[in-house]
Amino acid sequence: MEQAQQQLDELEWRSPEWINVNGLRTDNVLEYLSESPFWDRQCSNQQLKMQRGGIVPIPTVDPELTRMRGVEYVLLLAREPDLWVVRKQFRSGNGNGDGDSNGNGNGGENTTPLADYYVVGARVYMSPRVGDVLRASCLGIAESLRAVGVDTGDGTTINITDTDTGDTDTTTTNTTAADTADTGDTAAAVLPGSLLKTALASTPLGSIDA
Numbered sequence: 001m002e003q004a005q006q007q008l009d010e011l012e013w014r015s016p017e018w019i020n021v022n023g024l025r026t027d028n029v030l031e032y033l034s035e036s037p038f039w040d041r042q043c044s045n046q047q048l049k050m051q052r053g054g055i056v057p058i059p060t061v062d063p064e065l066t067r068m069r070g071v072e073y074v075l076l077l078a079r080e081p082d083l084w085v086v087r088k089q090f091r092s093g094n095g096n097g098d099g100d101s102n103g104n105g106n107g108g109e110n111t112t113p114l115a116d117y118y119v120v121g122a123r124v125y126m127s128p129r130v131g132d133v134l135r136a137s138c139l140g141i142a143e144s145l146r147a148v149g150v151d152t153g154d155g156t157t158i159n160i161t162d163t164d165t166g167d168t169d170t171t172t173t174n175t176t177a178a179d180t181a182d183t184g185d186t187a188a189a190v191l192p193g194s195l196l197k198t199a200l201a202s203t204p205l206g207s208i209d210a
Contacts, residue, residue, distance in 0.1 A: 008038060008115075014122040026078040029119055031057040033073065033086055036124050038117055040088070044072040069093050071114065084119040 013036045024032055033039055034046065044065055045058050060075050069091055077085035089111045116127040 008126050009128050011037065011126065013037060013124045016122055019122055024081075024119075024122065026075070026080060026084065027060055028057050029075065029078070029084045030060055030073055030086065033117065033119065033124060034058055038088075038115075038124060038126060039073075040071050042071065043088075044068040044070050044091070065091070066109070072111075076116070082121045086117045086119065087113060088115040088117070089113050 015032070015035055018032060018035055022028060022032070030045065040046070045062065047068070048062060048064055049056065049058050060078075065072050065074070071088065071090055074087050074089065075084065076087050077083070092110045092112065118125045118127060
């Protein structure tokens with residue numbers, strides 16, 4: 001599952017042929033996304049389309065989604081003619097046990113974000129997760145410090161928590177004095193984990209614990 005997620009992170013999808021036939025507008029952008037590998041064929045939007053005979057395009061706004069449970073896609077932002085943001089989310093219900101195993105019933109408003117997708121012109125991209133962006137930033141900072149002869153210690157561990165999903169990723173900087181010895185520098189400064197944490201604390205995304 002994690003590997004599939006990372007592969008989708010790196011994917012750019014487009015279908016000029018579909019757009020040539022149907023055009024691309026706010027009222028059919030979810031239908032366009034449903035042609036891509038980013039689309040979950042078991043989602044509530046797809047179930048509703050099949051219930052309606054599979055002919056009517058997937059609507060951008062569908063009140064019926066609030067009565068269901070499970071994965072669904074909703075439009076977050078529309079800036080025609082060439083930018084849309086779509087969110088994939090999980091509707092867990094209203095906590096009263098309403099709804100059956102097929103997703104029918106009162107789903108309520110309890111939703112958990114799963115992923116965001118950007119439709120830019122004909123191209124569709126999956127937004128990287130907050131943890132992935134911060135992990136890359138942490139490693140980039142550690143590598144830059146090592147390049148100038150700064151020792152980050154014997155392995156500073158940084159926990160990155162995505163405030164939307166609650167997922168926590170752990171990154172360990174393994175830059176040590178032994179690494180900096182190869183640079184030829186006559187002296188190597190030591191950067192404590194608390195200082196590294198301070199350097200990263202300005203980011204507005206997620207939370208960081210060193």
